[in-house]
Amino acid sequence: MASVAPPARTPFARVSRDIIGALWESDLRFRLMMLLLLVVLGWAGFAWIYQIKYGMGTAGITHPVMWGVYITNFVFWVGIAHSGTLISAILYLLRSGWRTTINRTAEAMTIFAVMTAGLFPLIHLGRVWYFYFLAPYPNQRLLWPNFRSPLIWDFFAISTYFTISLLFWYSGLIPDLATIRDRLKGARGLGRLKERIYGYLSLGWHGSDSQWKNYRRAYLYMAAIATPLVLSVHSVVSWDFAMAVTPGWHSTIFAPYFVAGAIFSGIAMVITLSVPFRWALGLEDYITEYHYDNMGKLLLLTSLIVGYAYIAEYFMAWFSGDPVEWESFRWRALGDYSGPFVIMMTCNVVIPLLCFFRRIRRNIAAIFVISIFVNIGMWYERFVIIVTSLAHEYSPGAWGLYKPSWVELSITVGSFAWFLFWFMLFAKTLPAISITEVKESIAEGVWKPGDKKEEA
């Protein structure tokens, strides 16, 4: 990026140049990856159109398992979204200095994950063109949604979550967009067009003390309200299940259990994405062992909570003395879906225990591999909760098995392509690390680029 010159004079200027310098350049690797993602996305789009044309029979969901891979994906992606708000809002309120270089990525991930998650209830609808019935709007039939239904709560929770995350993310971007606008000043040709676009997006930010004062207040309040929001959203998702009298679902442990699981899977996804991404953008000095060490600790903590919840569920099933509940849990571990159960336990409870070792937390390759296992494990966790509970309800005559069809599998793979597509677009067009917050860290002496903080 030639127009970023003159060369950096101060540590602050170096930060602006390093982070902005990683933008826009699209090499062959990037284009090939985008092409691959678009092909996968096209195939998934075809599968969805096929399902809309020929009906829900093309998906594997049928009686008794009416919620299959689609709802698994929905819960999985909402879960992924959670760490973004956790890192950006909760760690902001706790003044954790290490969040600065990963919060932007995590917030972007939140938005794209909610965008992905939001598609699944629609894909799951038999007549998707009536999805707007969920929204409360005045209509000729004088009908209103049933506000007692957890599914309506979920609609409100997810749409609020998406809106607030988007606004929070965007308001964090404003000073950085102004920095890009000012760095591009005087550029010609394409650079001039970019300057104008980033100028519009920065909304006229000029960094005076009165602007900063209002901005910092607004950001603080957004963080303060996003914190209860993030805890509420996955609680509401868990109530989609817990409010039903299905054995394996109807439990008060679900809300905290789902929230911990969501943060667990979200942190894992941040690690999985940030490792290739810091390498591709040349930002190794900004996301260092120090950050992975801290994320590893968070991963370990949430893994222990999730592991505890798994065990507590079994204890309650046994302690309740309810034969249906106990049978549901016995079958979950030993029945037809014992494979997914074993994957879930190994990936979520056993493998993350490696994070007890400092050497492993600080080894980026090792923590990357662990995070991939956790992603797999958390997808299977949702699958196990949803499918095994529905397949094995009260009456043995109504028991059944579920196998996802090619349509469901294509759309599942497509959801990953959809998510990565947006994420890669983001990484090339917007500062993937908060320029402003890195500068704040430097000024406060918390951390500086390249600092690995060997002695914590």
Add this chain to the structure above:
Amino acid sequence: MAAREIVTATFDDIHAVVGAVRTIRDEACDELSVFGPIMETELEEAIGKPPSPVRRYALIGGISGCISGFALTVWSSYYYPLVVGGKALASIPAYVVIAFEMTILFAGISALIGMLIHNRMPTLKLDPAHVPGYSDDLFALRVACDPSRTAKVKEVLNSYGPAEVRVER
């Protein structure tokens, strides 16, 4: 008002700005503004302007969100009554979830709107005092004062090791 002179000092270091702001305020120069790529609480306190009105927006937004959440749910239950098992029409515990989400939604949006209104954003015209360096690595302290005091102000600012001191009319 008589012609005033504006003294602008640019700094590389936010900590020098904090010291300079404190001294200048003691010099009783009122019209003071700071530009910079970051802001810190310490500097904000040194500048000592009244707290941001954004908090009121957040509060009012939150309260109205909560009220409208309950209003929508309770009103719609009575508007199209469906009596099930003789239970009360409005199920307040179930509606808490909706009201909670709307509280958050309204509070967040109105905090942002408040910020935009008071920052005069969005706008296409930047403040004429803005220089591209202020979003990169430069901090600027601008003081408007009576011409008779300019020399004194310059002297004070110079003692904090600025990169540059400029006087404009």
